[in-house]
Amino acid sequence: MDLVQRALVWEAREVDVYVNIFFGFPFADVPDVGMTVQVLTNDNPKLAEQIARDLAGTIWRLREALLQSTKLHSITKGVALAKQATADRNTPVVLADHSDRSGSATWLLREIIAQDLANTVIATIADGKATASLKAAGAKAGDNFDMEIGGLADESAGDPVRIQGTISAAAEGYGQFWVCVRFGRNNVLILSTYLVQIMEPFSLKALVPDIGAFDVMAIKSRVHFRRGFDD
Secondary structure (H helix, E strand, O other): OOHHHHHHHHHHHOOOOEEEEEOOOOOOOOOOOOOEEEEEOOOOHHHHHHHHHHHHHHHHHOHHHHHOOOOOOOHHHHHHHHHHHHHOOOOOEEEEEOOOOOOOOOHHHHHHHHOOOOOEEEEEEEOHHHHHHHHHOOOOOOOEEEEEEOOOOOHHHOOOEEEEEEEEEEEEEOOEEEEEEEEOOOEEEEEEOOOOOOOOHHHHOOOOOOHHHOOEEEEEOOOOOHHHHHO
8 A cells, every 4th residue: 555545544534634745855955854744633633643653654664665666867867768758759758857946957958958859848947037138128929039047046056058049938927927938959948037846738838839749848846747747
């Protein structure tokens, strides 16, 4: 029985019980953040503690299996695997950058360019200065684009990357200014003002109407994208 199923069994067994399992995150800025179990009951703290301890004990017993359950690839290897998958027509592919906390990191974008990956959407690179200057300049679809973007937020963000292409969309929404740039071999880079984590691909349809036609989605995410892309 996996952890989520065990939590669901507890919810079905007891009245007014709600269980959440939060996975640990190694790139957080808090050193002691690990997997966490949250249990809500209707004024029954003893039951909540019983359930939480049961799940915590299960997690501890399964710790080795959990650590080995998914293979994490380097960015170089991940992009190479994506390129091979597109060659084999085994698409779509998701490249999920787990480590970028600022949204400004350019490591994945740089590798996509280095390996000449095609038909890829990069969503997103956060660059408030770039989007502000583009907004001030009245950027619109059809304009040429030639800027260094991303990076510099901190050491982990890397250096800016120069992108040359054509603006395909520029719009205000959700408190941000968004700019889409077509470049390379049918690639689209989406610039945002702040960090954005894409839950499912069709949330981008307003900016990229043909979003379903792309082979690869390069996103800033941990694991919460899985439902939107797998289902």
